[in-house]
Amino acid sequence: MDENAGRPRGFNIWSLFYGSTASIVIATVALFLISPLLAPGSTSWPAINGMLPFAAVLALVAIGQTLVVQQRGFDLSVPGMMSLAAVLVTALPNNDDSRLWLGVLAAVLVPAAFGLISGITVSWLKATSLIVTLAMNAVLYGFVLWITQGTPYGATEALKSFTLERALGIPNTLAIALVVIVVIAFITKKTTVGWRLTAMGVSPPAAEVLGLRVVRYETLAYAAAGACYGIAGALLAGYVQTPNIFIGDPYLLPSVAAVVLGGTALSGGIASVIASSVAALFLTQLNQIVLAAGWPTSTQFIVQSLVILIVVIIRESVYRLLSARARRRTASMEEARPREEARAPA
Incomplete structure (x- = not known):
């Protein structure tokens, strides 16, 4: 089989914004336009300035959920993944900036490893993703409670400074999220790996007939999702400075909402991480309006x-x-x- 068959040729950054993304972009622009009417002050610079880091975190989580939904699954381990990442990035350094690198590395790789385990269980053992990830969430929270003994750790000064500072007026958390969005969008839309992930999401049996290794790529999707949750949890821990041990709980429903709003097919296959990311911005601004309205x-x-x-x-x-x-x-x-x-x- 020709590995390049069916792949888009060449790269045009604007081609990443076609399809379902246009709808959610229009909806998001419309929401921002009517926001001053619904909640005056919700589009002021201080309000947007405070909203963007949380939108960036939700976008990262939505990207991970999108990768799983593309493979006909749902990831209910989002809260545990984020909470464990927040604990690792704060507990391992234990207020020592010189050990922050260890905490960051663990916050990304450990959730990715647990995602790998979930992926193997779902793809190789043919277990239901809802059951597997729900059980995994319980395991992750077990580790969270074991590490913290119920007492949260504080972020190091370096982590707090990084998540609160800006580069060229852009919050560092948003900059990290944008890099992840562009990289994963390019991989999923413009590479052989992305084409294979889409093919397997559309029809795993057909993908097997074509010679694609379904187990390998489905497992990769879960592992990549875990890494996204880990990055989100680490950034959120630095931003809130002393994260509680259940910091990931509020992000499960919004991650699914962002995937649905972004137009990802719940039956698998068709997906757009950019659309899901824009949907994350939409939902975060919607929450701003709700809170600003009292x-x-x-x-x-x-x-x-x-x-x-x-x-x-x-x-x-x-x-x-x-x-x-x-x-x-x-x-x-x-x-x-x-x-x-x-x-x-x-």
């Missing part, structure tokens, strides 16, 4: 759930309408063909 924090979860429900209903309705239209068009063509053949001269 609604309780619990309302955020209600709003996010309603957003997911509405988007799924609209998407399913549009899909059914388009499918019905395609069937009618096919039927019309089939009916017209005998008449055209009858009119044709002998």
Whole structure:
């Protein structure tokens, strides 16, 4: 089989923004335009300045969730992954800046390793991703409680400074997220690895017939997702300075919401990490509006759930309408063909 078959040729940065991304970009721009009407001050520079780091963290988590959903799974270990990363990046250095590198390395590689285990269990043993990742989440929180004994650690001065500072006016957390977004978007859209991940998400049996190693690439998706959660947890730990041991809990539902809003097919295959990242910005700004309007924090979860429900209903309705239209068009063509053949001269 030609490994390059079906791959887009050449690289154009704007080609990464086609398809489902356009819809969520338009929705996000519209949300920012109406934000001053819904909650005055929610689009002021201080408000946006404080919102962007959290949007960056959610974008990283959404990228990981997108990679898993692309392989027809759901990752419920997001809270445990992020919490463990936050604990490792704070507990291992233990306020010693000279050991921060060890904490950062562990915060990224350990969640990636646990993601690898989840991936092997799902792809090789054919276990259900929901059950596997839910169990993995419990294991991860077990490690969190064992390491901390219930007492959170504080971030080192170097980590706090890095996450709070800016480069050229851009928060460092956002800069890290942008780098990860561009790299993974390029890999998933413009490389053989990305094409194979898409092919396996669309139809694993067909991918096996084509000679693709499904277990290897599906496992890779879970491991990469774990690394994304680890980066997000480490950055969040530095930003909040003293992260609680359940710091990852609020990010599970938003990560799924971002994936759905970004247009990733829940049946697998079609996915866009850029669309999911923009959706993360949309959701974070939506939360800003909710809080600025004086609604309780619990309302955020209600709003996010309603957003997911509405988007799924609209998407399913549009899909059914388009499918019905395609069937009618096919039927019309089939009916017209005998008449055209009858009119044709002998």
